[in-house]
Amino acid sequence: MRLYQRLVEPMLALALRRRRLALLDFDGAVPEIPVDWRRDADCEAPCPLVKDRPPRLIERYVSRRAGWRERLRLMPMVVDIDRYPDAAAFDAALKARSTRTLPKIRKAEREGYYARPFLVQCHVHDVHAIRTSMPMRSAGPVLDYWLLKPGHIAEPATELHPFGWPTCPMHWIIWWGVFLPEPGHRQGGVEVGERLVAFVKMWRLGDIGHYTEIMGHRDHLDKGVMLMLHRAIVRALIAAEVPAMRGVRVLLYGALEHGRAGLLTWKKRAGFRPTRMTVSSSTAG
Template identity: 60%
Template sequence: MTNPISKFAVRLHQAVIEPALVLALRRSRLRRFDMTAGDVAEYPVEWHRPQDCRAPCPLHTDKVPKLLRRYAGQRPHSSTWSERTRLTPMLIAMDRLGDAAAFDALLKQRSSRTLSKIRKAERAGYGARQFMLASHVEDMHAVRTSMAFRAAGPVFDRWFLKPEHIDTPATERLTVGPPCCPVHWTIWWGIFLPEPGHRQNGVEVGERLVAYVKVMRIGDVVHYTEIMGHRDRLADSVMMLLHYRIVRWLIAQDEPAAKGAKVLLYGAAEHGGAGLLTWKKRAGFVPGRLRLA
């Protein structure tokens, strides 16, 4: 269930604050990557190819999805007001990235310490995998409310919502199944730490969810939303481990849902502070421009 206060705040932020942030911050944020507006590469993407869909597909095809209306233009090099104030998406071009070794090399190029931190987190027992939301409602609420403020602003759940507003908690162990449609889906990914006897809604799960991200796919574009880690675990590099495993999954293409993605998107260059932008840079993201093909 969506918190109405949070929903209103998000709409207000997107309609009023974000255009102002683009005008104020785009140039300085691009300089962090040694780029100017003329250096930003454009990536044509498609969001709906009927031949790739499988029923029952969750996508509504009557209009362009909201995410792409925010991040993607429809005409190349347009100078309209909407284009000048459009967010600058942070991207990894999956179709140009190469194999797992190439991704490791990219991370090492951005920061010599990233891979060692990821390996240290894995040695500490942290593991990344897909999960069913209903199976870890209480842990997710604990993650969400572990901080009063995040990069995107205040966490309203901390004051207004209880765990059951996230989802109806499961009453038995649930297994993760493939999405109905391989190119339009939502998959929850999490970082787990073994904890014998740990329970969720009375069901023994034996592990604790300490970080998560809602990963969504709309045709060529895979994007992160609701990405959060527990305050007490962030120093263990759990978020970078989570990102690393998701990208490796997309590279491997061992499952139909991972095949053929062209772009991985995580917010905009204008979002958050310098710390979030640094994290995205170390994770392999770069400012880009999306155009609906």
């Protein structure tokens, strides 16, 4: 993977950027947002995710200098959370991108789908079913379709545990999911009473929230569950009712150059925009 990122991704940036910006009807200057991935003053111990060396995510997406080298760096696709003072403002942005988005989400809600954070250990088998429901997705082939076993995901829980917010509000990994009520539904030997049909694995590094994995079950994708889940996460970031969801400046989902045209269309409808992330003055040294 590192070899791919070092050798292939610069070529993708050179080959695809101008064409992808044109597909987005993006002809203005790309906005620039300074980010601080450490947020030392807000980080709370014990915090196992903070290291002295910047993580690969930062090296891959955050610009540290101008010049020709930036032409070889992937262009992040982000939702600028500061642009939206409330949930209604974000809904207006979704409607401007596509008039079908909000009606599909509201229909899914009427059909009983709901979104919330969850403990992956309590839903290992459903995560496995989602990951192995399709051999090909908008980002490309899914190797998990052939290779993944439930035990590769996490150690399944032997009893039902409630979700708990992480100790450090600035640096965490949280799983968010879309569920349907299903009395009697089990995960191994544990009755959970609901079925997980879509999930996002989200990583927070200070100012940055990052979708490291996002996937829905084939049988539910046409219900709008992925946009429903994304909207629920953005609304939680805007509301900032708990410390872990407070102060995220940008929500990142890969790069402009990633995947095929269908993935780019989805990102456009979800409110993602090409952006240049830079190192904030507090971490520039």
